[in-house]
Amino acid sequence: MKNAIYSLFILLLIASCGSNPHKATEKEYIEKLKVLKDKISEHESKTLPVVSKTVISIDTSYSNVLYRFSDTITKTGNKTLQNGRETEWIGTVNFNLRKPNFIILHHTAQDSIEQTIRTFTLTRTQVSAHYIIGDDGRVIQMLNDYLRAWHAGTGSWGKIKDMNSNSIGIELDNNGSEPFSEAQITSLMALLSKLQKEFNIPKENIIGHADIAPSRKKDPSALFPWKTLSENGFGLWPDDTLEPAPSDFNIVQALRIIGYDTNNLKATITAFKLHYIQNEVDSVIDEKTINTIYSIYKKSL
Ligand SMILES: [Zn+2]
Structure with missing residues (x-):
């Protein structure tokens, strides 16, 4: 009897494999996904060159939101299209997470780093950033680099309208009228260097909030050292001796x-x-x- 059940099981297994020739790769898909799920839930401190460790603020509400998104990325199966046709699911085995391709710099326009942390941990504000850098050089990470923070708002760069989806937001603790401290800029450059290397972000894709939303935003302020940043390979800066533009320059x-x-x-x-x-x-x-x-x-x- 036992043998009969076993044979039936094998038969069913063969039959199911026969109906889905992709079972083996499906398993590989799920395994790969598990690794990526771990990657987006990563929140341990990382050491930046020349500055102290970063800290991620992790609490139950952060974990709860994350849990919802791990559900989203593990979703498979069919969807019905407008023409009535069903998509068919066959998982590939070649994929990884999408990477950010821009870094957008902001000043907080607030009086302390604690105030900004509070703003980013209240649901009703609907704003956040991946990092905040204090004027003492302290670096706080509040969101995994692979996830979408809400820092850009309405704006665009080139033909891209959804800047939150492809960027990392860095907030500098600064009220908008004070100079940026050396410790803060040193930490910023250390962080930029790490992110730039990790995600292969071109230097011209390190821009300010005002650049992508000129009608709405004025950050970072005119006191922000874009020249120093550019000398270190982050962002652009004009030539010291300006070449006259051609007369038909538009x-x-x-x-x-x-x-x-x-x-x-x-x-x-x-x-x-x-x-x-x-x-x-x-x-x-x-x-x-x-x-x-x-x-x-x-x-x-
Ligand atoms: Zn801003």
């Missing part, structure tokens, strides 16, 4: 090629100057502004 087109939304040109020029001509933040299009746009435009090509 600044609107150039700003678009750099990435700016030019719907509100005055706001765009102001955001450009906030980043690249920091001692002259206005919407005036003088010769220096044109030649600076030309310099950045050439570096963006």
Whole structure:
């Protein structure tokens, strides 16, 4: 009897394998997914070169949200399309997690790092960032790099509208009118270097919040040392000696090629100057502004 049941089981197994020739790869898919699930739930401290350890704030509500997303990424099965056809599920074995491709820098416009941590841990604020850097150089991580924080808001860069989906947000604890401390910038550059290497982020994809939302945002402020960052391989900076732009140079087109939304040109020029001509933040299009746009435009090509 036992033997008969065993034979039946084997028969069923063969039959089921016959109906789904992809059973073996399906197992591999699930195993690979498990590794990726662990990766997005990772929250141990990592050591940055030259600065102290990062800390991730982990609590029950963070874990609860994470649990929901691990469900989302493990979902398989069929979906019905508009034309009535069902998609068929056959898991591939070649995949990994999508990577961020931009880093967006902000200043918190708040008075202390504790205030910002509180803002990012209250559901009603609906805002967050991956990292906050204190003016003492302390680095707090609040979200795994692979997950989507809510720091960019409405804005765009080039043709990309959903900047939260492809970026890491870094908030600098700064009220918007004070200088950025050396310790803070040293930690920022150490973090940028780690992220840039890990995700292969091009230097021109390290930009400010005002760059992607010129009509709404003014961070980081004109006191932010973009020049120092660029000297260290993060972001762009115009040439010291500006080459005169050709007489037919189209600044609107150039700003678009750099990435700016030019719907509100005055706001765009102001955001450009906030980043690249920091001692002259206005919407005036003088010769220096044109030649600076030309310099950045050439570096963006
Ligand atoms: Zn911001």
